[in-house]
Amino acid sequence: MRRSTFLATSVFVLIWSTGFVVAKFAFPDADPLYFLAVRLLIAALILFFITLMMRAPVVITRKQIASSILIGLLLHGLYLGGVWTAIEIGAPAGVSSVVTSFQPILVSILAVSLLSESLSKVQLAGLVLGFLGVALIVIPGPNMTGHLTIATFGLLVLALSGSTAATLLQKKIGGGVPLLIGTTYQFASTGLVLLVISTLLGKVRLEPTLTTALSMAWSVLVLSIAAILLLLWLLNHGSAAKVSSLLYLIPPMSVLQAYLFFGEKLNAQGLAGLMLTVLGVYLVNKEKVSSNGAQSL
Numbered sequence: 001m002r003r004s005t006f007l008a009t010s011v012f013v014l015i016w017s018t019g020f021v022v023a024k025f026a027f028p029d030a031d032p033l034y035f036l037a038v039r040l041l042i043a044a045l046i047l048f049f050i051t052l053m054m055r056a057p058v059v060i061t062r063k064q065i066a067s068s069i070l071i072g073l074l075l076h077g078l079y080l081g082g083v084w085t086a087i088e089i090g091a092p093a094g095v096s097s098v099v100t101s102f103q104p105i106l107v108s109i110l111a112v113s114l115l116s117e118s119l120s121k122v123q124l125a126g127l128v129l130g131f132l133g134v135a136l137i138v139i140p141g142p143n144m145t146g147h148l149t150i151a152t153f154g155l156l157v158l159a160l161s162g163s164t165a166a167t168l169l170q171k172k173i174g175g176g177v178p179l180l181i182g183t184t185y186q187f188a189s190t191g192l193v194l195l196v197i198s199t200l201l202g203k204v205r206l207e208p209t210l211t212t213a214l215s216m217a218w219s220v221l222v223l224s225i226a227a228i229l230l231l232l233w234l235l236n237h238g239s240a241a242k243v244s245s246l247l248y249l250i251p252p253m254s255v256l257q258a259y260l261f262f263g264e265k266l267n268a269q270g271l272a273g274l275m276l277t278v279l280g281v282y283l284v285n286k287e288k289v290s291s292n293g294a295q296s297l
Contacts, residue, residue: 078162
């Protein structure tokens with residue numbers, strides 16, 4: 001693994017794992033879809049000015065615009081919107097993480113046929129171990145709060161489908177799109193769609209509190225701009241299977257942050273899950289995966 005890729009990977013896992021913490025702070029003072037809409041529109045505006053300041057390409061083809069919009073709707077609309085809405089209406093955070101953690105397995109299996117990537121038995125075992133580790137971490141049994149209904153489960157499956165499709169499409173058609181302006185189109189288009197949906201639903205609450213302001217600032221600058229650019233860069237420089245396996249590290253990092261900032265303790269089950277997850281990601285990334293000449297992570 002090159003030093004630049006290792007650094008990008010470490011930073012991405014660290015900051016992306018803060019998303020659930022930010023959501024927890026934002027929910028009391030804002031409607032999730034409206035919060036996401038405002039977050040994405042602000043991020044699009046900032047990213048557009050960054051693109052101009054860096055004199056990066058601004059004019060792209062209609063095909064590239066369409067690709068960016070599609071990937072954006074899947075990644076930011078279906079995935080983020082689905083998870084946030086599911087948690088808001090009562091889905092347990094643990095179950096939400098487990099359901100969406102199927103994404104690395106789906107991506108890795110589908111990438112074999114759709115992207116001509118290879119997947120060894122060792123890497124498949126790593127994916128399974130990673131999923132089992134996540135399950136041990138985020139399912140505390142009787143301590144779980146919330147309930148899983150048909151509606152919440154459907155939203156989580158929708159989110160899972162969105163993140164899986166977005167990852168595959170980014171590798172298939174998104175690699176040739178200039179990163180900055182392409183991501184700007186992703187944010188702007190999805191933000192407008194979510195704004196319309198939240199308006200039609202009558203859920204446009206965004207209280208002007210200090211918590212809301214801090215949550216929005218972190219969401220825009222760190223989660224939407226820094227983390228998403230890192231994710232897309234990693235997808236452009238590595239196999240879909242390897243990048244997707246990094247998502248297994250998000251729940252363990254969230255658990256560790258909860259321990260450090262909120263005093264939540266890790267029990268023996270959680271520690272076992274943490275070790276299984278790390279082992280699973282290691283197995284997926286230890287062997288080279290061929291992907292149409294793409295550089296390996």
